[in-house]
Amino acid sequence: MSNARAYRYRVVDVFTDQPLAGNALAVFPDASGIDDVTMQKIAREMNLSETSFVVPSTRADCAAGVRIFTPAKEMAFAGHPTIGTCFVLLDEGILPANSGHFVLEEKVGPVPIRVDKGPCPLIWLRTPPISEGRTFDRTICAQALGLDSTDLLDIAPRLLSAGNPTVFVALKDTDAVDRAWLDSHGCAVLKGGDQEPMCVFVFTPTPDGAYSRMFAPDYGIIEDPATGSSTGLLAAFMIRHNLISGAAGTQFISEQGTKMGRRSILHVHIHGEQGQHGIDVGGNVVPVAEATMIL
Numbered sequence: 001m002s003n004a005r006a007y008r009y010r011v012v013d014v015f016t017d018q019p020l021a022g023n024a025l026a027v028f029p030d031a032s033g034i035d036d037v038t039m040q041k042i043a044r045e046m047n048l049s050e051t052s053f054v055v056p057s058t059r060a061d062c063a064a065g066v067r068i069f070t071p072a073k074e075m076a077f078a079g080h081p082t083i084g085t086c087f088v089l090l091d092e093g094i095l096p097a098n099s100g101h102f103v104l105e106e107k108v109g110p111v112p113i114r115v116d117k118g119p120c121p122l123i124w125l126r127t128p129p130i131s132e133g134r135t136f137d138r139t140i141c142a143q144a145l146g147l148d149s150t151d152l153l154d155i156a157p158r159l160l161s162a163g164n165p166t167v168f169v170a171l172k173d174t175d176a177v178d179r180a181w182l183d184s185h186g187c188a189v190l191k192g193g194d195q196e197p198m199c200v201f202v203f204t205p206t207p208d209g210a211y212s213r214m215f216a217p218d219y220g221i222i223e224d225p226a227t228g229s230s231t232g233l234l235a236a237f238m239i240r241h242n243l244i245s246g247a248a249g250t251q252f253i254s255e256q257g258t259k260m261g262r263r264s265i266l267h268v269h270i271h272g273e274q275g276q277h278g279i280d281v282g283g284n285v286v287p288v289a290e291a292t293m294i295l
Contacts (some may be wrong), residue, residue, distance in 0.1 A: 015226040015283035016262035022264045023226035025084035026051040040105030043069035051140035052081040072220030077108035079228015096241040108163035117211040124282035127232025133159030144186040151176040165198040168237045175243035182215035209252030225257030226264030232279040247276040
C-alpha cells in the first residue's frame with residue numbers, strides 16, 4: 001500500500017433540510033487522478049443513488065467539472081448530484097461562499113446554477129434542453145407497474161429526456177403512486193425491444209404540485225428518493241397536459257421519496273410562458289458525514 005492515496009469525500013442529503021432524509025450523495029471534492037473505471041467501482045462501493053467526482057473543467061466558462069455515477073453506469077446529467085456537489089464546493093471554499101451564479105460542466109454540457117442565500121441555502125439548477133420521445137400504451141404501463149389501467153389518468157405516458165431518458169406516467173391519486181412498483185422485468189416489458197436505459201417516473205397532481213416516485217432498475221437504482229433531472233421534465237409534462245400552470249414565474253413542489261422513508265422536497269420555478277426561458281429545479285442540502293477512502 002506504499003503507493004496508496006487518500007481521497008476525502010463528503011456525504012450530504014439533498015432536497016431536504018433534515019439529516020437522514022432526502023437523497024444521499026457522496027461527493028469527492030478532488031477526484032484528480034481517479035480514472036473512469038475506478039470512479040465506477042467507487043460508486044458501486046458507496047451504493048448510493050449517485051456518487052459525484054469533482055474534476056477540472058475543460059471549459060473556461062465553467063467553475064468546475066463534475067462526473068456522476070450510479071452503482072451501474074455514468075450519467076450525462078443528474079439533479080441531486082449537481083445540487084449536492086454545489087453545496088460541497090461552496091462549503092469547502094472551492095468556490096467563493098458569496099457565489100450567487102456559476103456554471104458546472106457535466107457530460108450533458110454546461111449546467112447553470114444559482115444560489116438563494118440563507119441559513120440553509122436553496123440551490124437551483126437550470127434543466128438542460130428537453131427532447132420528447134415516443135408515447136407508451138397506458139395498459140402496458142399499468143401492467144408493468146402492477147396497477148390497473150383505471151389507476152392512470154387519461155394521458156398517454158411519454159418519454160422525455162434532458163440527458164436522462166424518463167417515462168412519465170400520470171396516476172389518479174397518491175394511493176396509486178404508493179402502490180406502483182417496477183422491477184427489471186417490468187421495465188423490460190415496458191421498453192419492449194428498446195435497449196436504451198431509461199427511468200420510469202410516476203406521479204399524481206396535488207394542490208402543491210405533484211406527489212412522485214421514480215424507478216430506475218436499468219441504472220442499478222431500485223427506487224430514487226429524489227430525481228432533480230426528471231423534475232424539470234415533470235414540469236414540462238404537467239404544463240403540456242394542463243396539470244400545472246405554464247405561466248411565467250409559476251412555482252410548485254414535487255414531493256418524492258416519502259413511500260420509501262426518504263421524504264424529499266424538490267422546488268420548481270418556471271421561466272417564461274410554458275417554460276420557454278427555462279425550468280429551474282432547486283433544493284436544500286444537509287451535510288451528514290465526512291470520510292477518507294484509501295486507494
